Amino acid sequence: MKSLIATLALTTALTLPGLAMARPVTLSTTMNNYGGNGAYLALYVTDASGAYVGSLWMAGGKSKYYKHLTDWAAATGGNTAEINGITGASVGSGRTLDISLDLADALFDAGYTLHIDAAVEDYRDSPNEIAVPLTSDGFGKSVQGRRYISSFTYR
Amino acid sequence: MTSRTILFLSATALGATLVLPAFAANAPIGHGLTSCDGVCAAVLEPLDAVPLVRVSDDHDEEDDDDDHGRRHDDDDDDCEGDGHGWRLFSRGDDDEDDCETPRGQNAPNSMNSGTPPANGLFGNGAAPKAVTN
Structure with a gap:
């Protein structure tokens, strides 16, 4: 019986830290009714010094338009390897994009910032439309965009 | 083998199964694409150094211009070198990448391939997982 308890304690101790390393998050982006075609959005993270860390999602499938996501393109050189496997359709006017993912726990309360660049056909590019610090306190708080994004929330 | 040994081994295997993926995912935050070294680097870096060359181009840009009904389109080849404006596209082909990027490091694997960088x-x-409402 003692060995069983010891084994359970060991496996629990080994498992719990692993589960705590990721945090399930939903990134919700609601577009304004700007009236144009679907918007291209680049969601990416920078560290406390402002250096690009990595991309979380690319909304919009045609790489030739990625240069209009100017800050993302400048940070990555437009390298689409950065968004392999995390690319989806562009987001229409007035629509909401919900992205569910497990974010590394180390990203929160450590100076990291989530950015969204936006671009719409025939409209002005909007780099850094959203810039929101990743903090525990920021969960569920809505942030307003500058041009095309009505609101952004991570929860 | 005693039952205690069997129990210990099975518990260890269970713990390793649950924990190893989590530790593997806990790589240092940053640009993971450059973290290839050792045997990985020896195999992959020579491939990166080889430029991809398009060996055939037998289609006519004019004939293949399928931008039917677009509002204006005065730039048939805007995959490179055009520093201005959007090439207009219809909503129906948003997910189709018609840019002539070669397969390789500058071309996405696929849409939602299931393997993030x-x-x-x-x-x-x-x-x-993304859903648009």
Whole structure:
């Protein structure tokens, strides 16, 4: 019986830290009714010094338009390897994009910032439309965009 | 083998199964694409150094211009070198990448291939799921 308890304690101790390393998050982006075609959005993270860390999602499938996501393109050189496997359709006017993912726990309360660049056909590019610090306190708080994004929330 | 030994071994295997993926996903946050070294680097870096060359171009840009009904289109080849404006596209082909990027490091694998980049942001290595409402 003692060995069983010891084994359970060991496996629990080994498992719990692993589960705590990721945090399930939903990134919700609601577009304004700007009236144009679907918007291209680049969601990416920078560290406390402002250096690009990595991309979380690319909304919009045609790489030739990625240069209009100017800050993302400048940070990555437009390298689409950065968004392999995390690319989806562009987001229409007035629509909401919900992205569910497990974010590394180390990203929160450590100076990291989530950015969204936006671009719409025939409209002005909007780099850094959203810039929101990743903090525990920021969960569920809505942030307003500058041009095309009505609101952004991570929860 | 005693039952105690069997129990210990099975518990260890269970713990390793649950924990190893989590530790693997806990790579240093940053640009994971450059973290290739050792045997990996020896195999992959020579491939990166070889430029991809398009060996055939037998289609006529004019004939293949399928931008039917677009509002204006005065730039048939805007995959490179055009520093201005959007090439207009219809909503119906948003997901179709018609840019002539070669397969390789500058072309996405696929839409939602299920394998996000190893940039350290994705806690468990699972691909995000996106829904548009």
